[in-house]
Amino acid sequence: MSSLLRCCVFLCLCGSGLGELDTCSEVHKVFQVRQIGPNQVLPSSPRSGADLQVCTSKSLTCCTKKMEEKYQVAARRDVQNLLQTYSSRLKLLLSRYVAAFQETFEVLMRQAENHTNVVLQVSYQKIADPAAGSVRELFTDVGLFLLGSELNVDEFVQRFFDALLPLVYNHYISPGVGDTSPGYAECVRSLNRIIKPFGTVPDLFADQIATSGVSGKLLLQALHLGIEVINTTDHLQLSRECRRALLKMQYCPHCQGITHSKPCMGYCLNVMRGCLASMAEIDAHWREFVRSLEGLSARMHGAQDLEQVLLGAHTMLHDAIGHAQKNGPRLSAQVQKLCSTSIRRPAQSVSIQDANSRVSIPLKGLNRRSDDSLSVMRKDFLKTLRTFSTFYGGLADQMCLQGLSSGDGVPCWNGTNIVKSYTRRVVGNGIRAQSINPEVKVKGEDPVINQIIDKLKHINQLLQGKSIPKLGSLDQIETGSGDSEGHYSGDCDDEDGCAGSGGGEVNREVSKMSPDVTSDYKHHHYHHPPAKDSEIDGKSHSLRLTGAIWVLVLPCLHMISDL
């Protein structure tokens, strides 16, 4: 039906010449069905189009100046809807991964906390209950740190061991002694930092949390930036030249009574490559972004792997307490010297009787689950993300191929006529290529796009480990973006109101990132051998994870097949 019509239109226009428009009823119908504007702007019959600005024609026309304006708005809306349809898949991929990552991470934290409590229950039963609050606080802090708070890792790890020391001392080093005064406990607490009874364990643990945490944090921040990039391009203001070119391409044929023809492929490519020229400039940086994320992911193993670090926490704790027990005599001496005001009976203490309490833990129940949930999720995600690495480079082509333009060999609109094929030269992608674009004049770079490119460049550097964020300050990549939906202010006409323009202040938060973060973190490699063979809540957990992974992957598969 539509090809029949096209054919008819083609014959009418090309076969018998222009200017034989005798009714606008079809044009009216389309105008109403697509809700382009109110009926009042429609002329009752073909008229001279002398007042038209874009859809000019020597012959009679079905358009009025008001209609031209409405068509322009509609053309822009069509293109923006199409753009958002394409990007929504990518956006969904990113936001679902962020959500799944956070959820899995929370499960992991609860699990690490549980394992730590279980170790205490099994090996150090007397302090298990009183220490539970501190254990919870430790993991809460780790969680806050990872999800963006500017916490000092050394500090909260030491605070945990501060709290642990009086418990360990009173129950396993010098038990059965009566001093429970707050001053005394406080004094024992303070010895943690002075004589370091837990040895290097707290420092090493803090290092691991900081190092693996920085990677995890960076990954999350990068994904948020990815979402911001898409959000920015989704809401990009199209230039006046572009809007006019879209009008001409999409709706000027309607003025001539032609409602069923689509633009020629080459014509569409010129228009869209012109309109999206600045977006195409993102291409190289977006590809690099995807590559850099893969690079970061590849580095996230061993002590860099948050999951391993967290699930090794209980082993770490076990080692730390063992260390304090070995240091028992020295610790007791110090406590007596510095803390005992009176009551404490001398040296009844010490470690021998506690040797028994160091039962070996049934580690097999506690260890890593067979699937590395976070890293499996991450790999699946990156695999799908890779299919979007050329997203910005291929956008114009994709929009023409799949929506806007006619198929090959079909009569098509070339901007003035229905023809067999478009004869002008077709330009490439990117701003430089537009200097010879015959359809759209492209003035130059878009400040909003430039800003987002700067952010991408910066995060790429961070992801590649070339410059290192100050801990916590990564947030700046994001803050400042909320209000930066800048407008293309230099270029605005009255045709559609240009609401909100003028606020083109470009936000430069990104460049504030200071170099040098992890340099204060010594790079020890503190490996607890990953233990094997996990049984504890393995089943339900892996079910949950599988669920989470499917939540992540299914829509992607769907998206791919939709493409």
Ligand SMILES: *[C@@H]1O[C@H](CO)[C@@H](O)[C@H](O)[C@H]1NC(C)=O
């Ligand atoms: C750890 O988790 C298991 C299974 O989910 C639960 O039965 C147990 O009570 C938890 N233990 C602690 C100390 O939280």
Ligand SMILES: *[C@@H]1O[C@H](CO)[C@@H](O)[C@H](O)[C@H]1NC(C)=O
């Ligand atoms: C996306 O942009 C809209 C409008 O500019 C804004 O309201 C929203 O917060 C942004 N969302 C994200 C995730 O950046």
Ligand SMILES: *[C@@H]1O[C@H](CO)[C@@H](O)[C@H](O)[C@H]1NC(C)=O
């Ligand atoms: C469109 O086709 C007409 C008729 O063949 C031709 O005169 C005109 O130059 C073409 N315009 C473009 C932009 O190619």
